[in-house]
Amino acid sequence: xxxxxxxxxxxxxxxxxxxxxxxxxxxxxxxxxxxxxxxxxxxxxxxxxxxxxxxxxxxxxxxxxxxxxxxxxxxxxxxxxxxxxxxxx
Numbered sequence: 001x002x003x004x005x006x007x008x009x010x011x012x013x014x015x016x017x018x019x020x021x022x023x024x025x026x027x028x029x030x031x032x033x034x035x036x037x038x039x040x041x042x043x044x045x046x047x048x049x050x051x052x053x054x055x056x057x058x059x060x061x062x063x064x065x066x067x068x069x070x071x072x073x074x075x076x077x078x079x080x081x082x083x084x085x086x087x088x089x
Contacts, residue, residue, distance in 0.1 A: 006043055012036035 013036040 005039065009036045009039035009043075013040050 012032055
C-alpha cells in the first residue's frame with residue numbers, strides 16, 4: 001500500500017516539475033505539486049535517516065574490527081610466546 005502511495009506521489013511530483021500535461025488528465029495544478037511534495041518529503045527524510053544509521057553502524061563495526069586487529073598485532077609483537085614442547089601436555 002505504501003509503495004503505491006509513494007509511486008503515485010513520485011509520478012505527480014515529477015509531472016508537476018516537468019511542466020508537461022498528463023495525456024489523460026490535462027495539465028497539473030500547483031496544488032497537486034504541493035500535495036505530492038508533502039507526501040514525498042517525509043519519505044525522503046525517513047529513507048535518509050535509515051541510510052545514515054545503517055552507514056554509521058557499518059562504520060562502527062569496521063572500526064571495532066580494525067581496533068581488535070591492531071590489538072592482536074600489538075600483543076603478538078610485545079609477547080613472544082614460544083610453544084611448549086609436545087611432551088608437557
